Amino acid sequence: MADTTHDLPDWRGGWLNRLIARPGFQSWASRFPLTRGQARRDGAVLFDVVQGFVQSQVLMAVVELDLLRRLRGGPRSPEVLGRATGIAPDRMQVLLQSAAALKLIRRKRSGDYILARKGAALMGVPGLEAMIRHHRAFYADMQDPVALLRGPEETELSQFWPYVFGARGDIDPVVAETYSDLMAQSQKLVAEDTLRAVSFTGVRHLADIGGGTGAFLEAVGVAYPQLQMTLFDLPQVVPGATARFEAAGMMDRVTIEPGSFRDDAVPQEADAISLIRVLYDHADETVTQLLADVYEALPAGGRLIVSEPMGGGARPDRAGDVYFAFYTLAMQTGRTRSAEEISALCAAAGFTNIRSPRPARNYVTRVVTAQKPGQRD
Numbered sequence: 236m237a238d239t240t241h242d243l244p245d246w247r248g249g250w251l252n253r254l255i256a257r258p259g260f261q262s263w264a265s266r267f268p269l270t271r272g273q274a275r276r277d278g279a280v281l282f283d284v285v286q287g288f289v290q291s292q293v294l295m296a297v298v299e300l301d302l303l304r305r306l307r308g309g310p311r312s313p314e315v316l317g318r319a320t321g322i323a324p325d326r327m328q329v330l331l332q333s334a335a336a337l338k339l340i341r342r343k344r345s346g347d348y349i350l351a352r353k354g355a356a357l358m359g360v361p362g363l364e365a366m367i368r369h370h371r372a373f374y375a376d377m378q379d380p381v382a383l384l385r386g387p388e389e390t391e392l393s394q395f396w397p398y399v400f401g402a403r404g405d406i407d408p409v410v411a412e413t414y415s416d417l418m419a420q421s422q423k424l425v426a427e428d429t430l431r432a433v434s435f436t437g438v439r440h441l442a443d444i445g446g447g448t449g450a451f452l453e454a455v456g457v458a459y460p461q462l463q464m465t466l467f468d469l470p471q472v473v474p475g476a477t478a479r480f481e482a483a484g485m486m487d488r489v490t491i492e493p494g495s496f497r498d499d500a501v502p503q504e505a506d507a508i509s510l511i512r513v514l515y516d517h518a519d520e521t522v523t524q525l526l527a528d529v530y531e532a533l534p535a536g537g538r539l540i541v542s543e544p545m546g547g548g549a550r551p552d553r554a555g556d557v558y559f560a561f562y563t564l565a566m567q568t569g570r571t572r573s574a575e576e577i578s579a580l581c582a583a584a585g586f587t588n589i590r591s592p593r594p595a596r597n598y599v600t601r602v603v604t605a606q607k608p609g610q611r612d
Contacts, residue, residue, distance in 0.1 A: 288377075291370070293333045298367045302330075303354045306340055310347035362420025369395070376565035383564060392565040422447065425511060425600045426454035429542040432592045432602040435459050435507065438538065442467060442505035444496055444529070445513040448475035449489070456485050465490045465502045497521070501528045506611065507538040512600070514577065515543050515559065516569040526584040535609025539586060541577055545601040548573030554598035574603055581605040 297303065300320045305311060317327040331348050334340045339354035357363055372391035376383055383390070435441065435455060442465040443452045452464045464485075466476050470493040480489045492502055501508070508529050514522050529539055546555040559571045572580075574591040581589050586605035594601040 288374075290337060291374070293330065293337065294339070295367060295370065295374075296330055297334050297339060297354075298364050300330075302334065303339065303350060303358055306348060306350040306354070307358075310343055310345070310349045312347050316348075361423040365420055373562060373565055377561065380561070383561070390565050390567055392562070393567040420450075422450035422511070423454065424596075425542060426451045428595045428599050429509075429511065429540070429602055430454065430458055431595050432542075433540055433604060435462060438462060438507040440465065440505040441507045441509060442502045442532075443509045443511060444468075444501060444525075445516075446476075446509075446511065448472050449479045449491075451509065451511045452489065453479060453483050453485065456483070456488060463488055463490075465492060465505055467492045467494060467496070467502050469493065469495055496525055496528065501525075501532040503532045505532075506534055506536070507540065508533060509540040509542070511540075512543040514541060514569075515545075515563055515571050516566070518568060518570075519580075522580060523583070526580055526586075530584045530586060530607060533607045534611065535607060536611035537607045539581065539605040539607075541581075541603040541605075542600045544571060544598070545577065545603075546571045546573040548575045552597060555601075558598075574601055577603045578605075 300316075300322070302316065302320075305316060305319060313328040313331055314324045316322075316331070317324040320327070322330070331340065331342070334354075335342045335348065335351075337353075338351055339357065340348045341351040342348055372395050375391040429451070435458070438459070440463040441452070441455060443449070444467050446452055446466045446468050449466050452466055456462060456464055466480075466489060468476070473491055473493050476491050477486075480486050480491075490502075490504075494500075510525070510529070513525075517525070526539075533539070544555050544559040546552060546560060555571050555573075563569045563571055578589045578591060581603065582605075585607065587608050588606040589603065590605075591601065591603045
């Protein structure tokens with residue numbers, strides 16, 4: 236049975252948990268009228284956790300074989316889909332049944348399959364299919380989680396994300412483009428939820444540090460047409476950022492400054508600075524120095540906006556403390572921090588008026604805002 240004793244005193248919770256952990260009690264609880272409903276629900280939840288990796292791999296196969304788009308045009312049989320993908324019909328049937336069980340597709344009485352609402356929603360989420368494909372590297376690292384926890388010398392993800400190690404001129408252009416495209420696609424959701432949580436009214440100039448090809452700044456620029464903006468990131472992303480802002484008609488409002496916040500000065504012309512999915516890529520020492528540099532760069536009354544997936548702290552969170560915690564572990568740099576931890580780091584840098592509004596979708600991002608003491612000019 237699941238832990239229902241979180242708020243119980245230690246002595247009572249310990250006694251009850253020891254009882255619940257006995258196989259004999261579980262067998263009895265699954266039959267006793269007053270407990271069998273809870274016991275069966277807990278069993279189903281535990282089994283869902285146990286089979287979670289298989290579900291993820293089914294999802295990977297669905298995306299790799301492009302089944303959702305193949306079904307968008309109408310019902311298809313296992314034979315038709317098998318011929319289109321090079322999969323034997325009986326094995327395609329296994330995959331289709333699995334995808335239907337996950338409610339990505341739906342089986343018709345005829346035996347054909349059609350797209351379901353959840354599958355359509357998956358295609359409508361920017362960057363989600365690209366992230367699922369990218370998970371090959373993450374899954375390779377997670378196949379032995381104990382070895383990952385013990386700290387291998389090298390991981391698959393650490394080879395995919397060269398930026399987080401401060402690499403500069405030696406970045407492969409193809410890798411840089413892959414990184415930038417993946418980040419830009421998923422950044423749209425982050426920008427959407429950040430703009431729900433933060434108003435930029437009153438901000439004259441926003442500098443986005445580590446902003447990639449500018450997906451976040453583009454979204455903010457659309458929402459606030461009078462805002463001046465600066466993008467600060469490595470030289471390798473400048474061409475992509477230039478192309479983005481030119482296509483959006485924003486080049487007259489955007490300054491692109493190539494550089495690394497590890498080695499170069501943070502832009503000082505802005506009265507607000509954003510760090511969007513930056514802190515969790517880096518170790519505490521780097522984050523501490525970056526926040527200190529941002530504090531110095533801002534004028535009195537200047538604002539800091541941090542937006543990224545966060546852990547739950549005292550209330551562990553499935554997105555932040557499971558997925559993103561192990562993802563950053565596999566990256567071999569950085570870690571997910573709770574809003575309270577980030578707030579404490581901001582306070583140590585000198586910031587005040589620190590707030591963290593309730594997130595719209597904590598699996599997308601959470602926001603912490605802070606202010607440099609003093610009055611604006």
